[in-house]
Amino acid sequence: MSGPDPAPPRVLFVGGLGRSGSTLLELLLAQSGDVCAVGEVVHLWERALGADERCGCGERFTACPFWRQVGDLAFGGWDAVDRDDVLALKDRVDRTRHIPRLAKEALPPEQLADVRRYADLYTRIYRAALAVTGARVVVDSSKHASLAFALRWAEGLDLRVLHLVRDSRAVAYSWGKQVRRPEVVDGEDFMPTFSPFEVSKLWTAQNAAFHLLASxxxxxxLRYEDFTADPAGTVRRVRDFAGLPDDPAALRILSAEAADVASEPAAPFRAHSVAGNPLRFSGGPLTVRRDEAWRDRLPRRSRAVVSLATLPLRVRYGYLGQRGSDESVERA
Known part of the structure; x- marks a missing residue:
């Protein structure tokens, strides 16, 4: 007689446009033993399996004991994964242009089969990561709205989405900087850069998509600015949303001094994260400090372009002095 079906793996999916503080928040949450942070899993197929880039722990993906165990449990080994097939499936399912279709109440059988097969790959990884670590929640900071929409079709997955928002002007300034990718071992590579207008389009599209997903x-x-003003309160609120109790030990390492907050774990900590901000390789005490360099360094013309192009959502999020809706939980 078989036992009861295992509980669906619970994943906290961090969504939004990059350069909004997701890596730092993920690392803070992962200070607690009941949280497992795995970085941006959406990039695993190309950067980890394809290029064998470094995990957040410092080892190459193929040499990381954690990811070896995850691969064994999820697929019987990473060698069993047909990467070309996964990338082709990803192209059919996980693209921004597919969001209107993924947002529908029903899908044709062939499309539904593709979406569920794609979502099942992630569900297997999440379940294996929880089994390896003994954690209760896995954090995936992939951010892509199209992946979040695909995951809502997964069978046997407890999906909770954290929509992280940052002032569009700060995001535009950050995406204009050249940042080296330390995970690249064989050679040198840099994160992409985007013009202020391109960032405005991406920022609007991604955030609008998560508004649609909220239904x-x-x-x-959650606003980045509120996170940096009160890291401890943010961690507590996000843990509650993820169905986790307060962790006094984790909260003690956070000071609630607005805009200049230091978090000092007992020992250097690195999550087994694939892709993300270079911060994940620091290995030392985490520091939460609101970065507002954009106020002085973003050129006036660029600031005007972004301000105008993103005005409707900036108003909605309270960046013009109006009260935002960042503390609301929206349910289907």
């Missing part, structure tokens, strides 16, 4: 899944909206 179909569990979504908590």
């Amino acid at each position: 179909r899944a569990k979504v908590l909206r």
